[in-house]
Each structure stands twice: as C-alpha cells, then as structure tokens.
Amino acid sequence: MVSKVECSSVIILLICLLKIENIRAQCTKPSFGENRVLTPESYSKESFPEGSTAEFQCATGYVTALPGASKTVTCTGGRWSDLTLQCKKRSCGPLGDIPSGRYTYSPEGDEGLLLGAIATPECDKGYVLTGNNRTCTVKGWDDRDAICEEVNCEPPPPTVPENGKPTEPLEDVYKYQTVITYSCNEGYVLSGHDSISCLETGQFETPPKCIKLSCGVLEVDPNAMTTGARPPYSLGSLVTFVCKTGFTMEGASELKCVESGWSSSPPRCIELQTTTTTRPPTPRTTRPTTKELQTTTTTTTTREPAPKITMPTTKGGVLRKYKSWSAH
Missing domain, CATH: 2.10.70.10 (Complement Module, domain 1)
Structure with missing residues (x-):
C-alpha cells in the first residue's frame, strides 16, 4: 500500500515536469525587420508561452504594402509562425508647381x-x-x-561713361533684360555696344566708353617721309614711315590711331655709318730684260734656194736654152 508521503512526492514531480515543459515551449519576443514592429500591447508582454500570439504594425514612415495581410504570429513549439504583413516607405506625393x-x-x-x-x-x-x-x-x-x-538690377552710376550719358533718364530699378542706351558728347565716339542689358545675375553689362574722334599731331623725324592718312587723324587712321636713303629706321614703321592714342611712338631715322674698303694691290706687268731675251730658245728654219733661171740668148739666130743651178 502506497503511503501519503509517496503520493505527494509523485504529484510534486509531475508538476515540476509540466512546468519545465511549459518553459521549454515558450517563445522569445519576436522581430521581423526594422520596418515591421510589435504593437505597444504585444511589446509590453514579458513572456510568450505556447499558443500565444503577437501583433505587428508598420514602423513610422511605412505603410502596409499588401492590404488584408495578417498582422499576427503564433508561438508553436517554441517558434513563431511566418508574418505575412509587408510594409513599404510612405510617399509624400509630388509638390505643387512653383510659379516661374x-x-x-x-x-x-x-x-x-x-x-x-x-x-x-x-x-x-x-x-x-x-x-x-x-x-x-x-x-x-x-x-x-x-x-x-x-531679377531686378540697380542702374549704373550716372557718371558712366565719361564724356557720355544715357539717352533717357535713369530709373531706380530695372527688370531682367531691360536695356539702357548711351550716346557720347560731341567730339567723342562710342567704343563698344551702345546699349547694355540687365542680366540674370542682377547686374548690368559693362557700359561702353566714349573716346576722342582723332589722335594728336605726329612728330615726324626730319629724315623720314610719311604715307597713308593725313591730319586730322580719325580713329583707325594708318600712317607709314620711310627713311631717306642713307638712314635706317629705329621703331615701328606703321602707326595706327587707336582708342588710347597712337599705337606707338614715331620711329627715328639713324644715319648709316660709311666704311672704307681697302683693295689688294694689282700685280705689276713688266717687259723681259735683254738678258732674259738672250736665254730664250729660238728655232731657225733654212730653206733650200730656188733654182736660178737665166734668160736664153740668141746666137746666130738660134735660140738656145741654158739652165744653171746655184751650188749648194
């Protein structure tokens, strides 16, 4: 017969085994990526025993990608079931148009x-x-x-350009691409465009310049001559210099009337230095001396004397022929 003490021990052992098995069947707190998080209620639970469930929701900034998908998972045999909830980034949508x-x-x-x-x-x-x-x-x-x-532009200074002025009174402010036109005083001409525009940078283009219509009088070297333009010299006039014979030029041979005046200083004509050239002495031709003539070999050719012919004489009325030769 089993005693009461033995029965009690068996009961306690069974209870302990059941508790141990229950502990083994519990699940840890579930996690399925940073864009799907536990609801506050499920997150606050300290344990998840066998058969318990946990609920998820999309993280802040994310929305459900598949409407109707299950948001809960179940603890079975110490493991969680799959979560079908899918989340994606939320869209802010396009912004409204900006005028211009x-x-x-x-x-x-x-x-x-x-x-x-x-x-x-x-x-x-x-x-x-x-x-x-x-x-x-x-x-x-x-x-x-x-x-x-x-874009708005402030006007250029009223003193610009020197020796010129705007064709119309300046305004306080100019809108983008507005134009200001300039003219020059009498005796001056514009260098550059006659008008400037208000740029997208909020600044006007550089105003033109007003320059004199002519260049000053040229100082010509007394030993030089000029060709080309004649005074008064207008902008762009060209003057060419040529030195007289016996002189060489020092400086530019051509000057141009530009915005700042003459392109360079007038040239100078420098006299060439003369030089004496010494020639080598000419060889002297002399006649041979008497002694030199005596030593010269001469060749004499001796001819055989021609036969001597005597005229025939008549003796007794008979013509006789005579032939005689000179002795050798």
Missing part, C-alpha cells in the same frame, strides 16, 4: 517621392530663388514652398 520654377527630385523616378527623398527647387532664367531643399519625412514634405522672384 520647378522642383527636381532625388533619387529619380518613383523613389524620389518616398520617405527620405529630397526635392530641390529651381527657377527659370531671369528669376532668383527664395527657399530651401525639402525632405520627405514621416509627416510629409518639410519646410515651406520656395518662391521664384523676378
């Missing part, structure tokens, strides 16, 4: 409207931007809408 401007998004495409994307404002040419880049946050686009304001 636009937004560009980074990254490009659909990603440029999702959480973390950046919208950069840009203005049309002739407009200046007031505003900053905007970022897609969990609450939507941050910051305020940018503004594109038309």
Whole structure:
C-alpha cells in the first residue's frame, strides 16, 4: 500500500515536469525587420508561452504594402509562425508647381517621392530663388514652398561713361533684360555696344566708353617721309614711315590711331655709318730684260734656194736654152 508521503512526492514531480515543459515551449519576443514592429500591447508582454500570439504594425514612415495581410504570429513549439504583413516607405506625393520654377527630385523616378527623398527647387532664367531643399519625412514634405522672384538690377552710376550719358533718364530699378542706351558728347565716339542689358545675375553689362574722334599731331623725324592718312587723324587712321636713303629706321614703321592714342611712338631715322674698303694691290706687268731675251730658245728654219733661171740668148739666130743651178 502506497503511503501519503509517496503520493505527494509523485504529484510534486509531475508538476515540476509540466512546468519545465511549459518553459521549454515558450517563445522569445519576436522581430521581423526594422520596418515591421510589435504593437505597444504585444511589446509590453514579458513572456510568450505556447499558443500565444503577437501583433505587428508598420514602423513610422511605412505603410502596409499588401492590404488584408495578417498582422499576427503564433508561438508553436517554441517558434513563431511566418508574418505575412509587408510594409513599404510612405510617399509624400509630388509638390505643387512653383510659379516661374520647378522642383527636381532625388533619387529619380518613383523613389524620389518616398520617405527620405529630397526635392530641390529651381527657377527659370531671369528669376532668383527664395527657399530651401525639402525632405520627405514621416509627416510629409518639410519646410515651406520656395518662391521664384523676378531679377531686378540697380542702374549704373550716372557718371558712366565719361564724356557720355544715357539717352533717357535713369530709373531706380530695372527688370531682367531691360536695356539702357548711351550716346557720347560731341567730339567723342562710342567704343563698344551702345546699349547694355540687365542680366540674370542682377547686374548690368559693362557700359561702353566714349573716346576722342582723332589722335594728336605726329612728330615726324626730319629724315623720314610719311604715307597713308593725313591730319586730322580719325580713329583707325594708318600712317607709314620711310627713311631717306642713307638712314635706317629705329621703331615701328606703321602707326595706327587707336582708342588710347597712337599705337606707338614715331620711329627715328639713324644715319648709316660709311666704311672704307681697302683693295689688294694689282700685280705689276713688266717687259723681259735683254738678258732674259738672250736665254730664250729660238728655232731657225733654212730653206733650200730656188733654182736660178737665166734668160736664153740668141746666137746666130738660134735660140738656145741654158739652165744653171746655184751650188749648194
């Protein structure tokens, strides 16, 4: 017969075994990636025994990608079931148009409207931007809408250009691409364009200059001659210098009337230095002396004397022929 003490021991052992098995069947706190998180209720639980469930939701800045997907998982045999909930970045949507401007998004495409994307404002040419880049946050686009304001230019100083003036009175402010036209005083001519425009930078182009119509009188070297333009010399006149014979030029041979005056100083004519050339002595021709003539070999040719012919004489009325030769 089993005693009461033995029964009690068996009961206690069974209870302990059941508790041990129950501990083994519990699950740890589940996690399925940073964009899917436990609900506050499930996150506050300290234990997840066999058969218990845990509920998930999308993290801040993310939304459900598959409507109707299950948000709960179950602890079975110490392991969690698969979570079918899928989450994606929330979209901030496109920003409204900026008058005389636009937004560009980074990254490009659909990603440029999702959480973390950046919208950069840009203005049309002739407009200046007031505003900053905007970022897609969990609450939507941050910051305020940018503004594109038309460029304005302040007028140039009224004293510019020297010896000239605007054709019309200057205004306080000029809009983008507005034009100011200039003219020069009598005796001066414009150098450059006669008008300037208000640029997109908010500054006017450089005004033209007014220069004198002519250059001063040239100082010509007394040993030089000039060709080309004659006084008075207008802008662009060309004068060419030539030195007289026996002189060489020092300086530019051609001068031009430019905005700042003559292109260079008039040249000088320097006299050439004469030099004496010494020739080598001419060889003297002399007649041979008597002694030299005596030593000269001469050749004498002796001819044989011609036969001597005597005229025939008549004796007794008979013509006789005689032939005689001189002795050798």
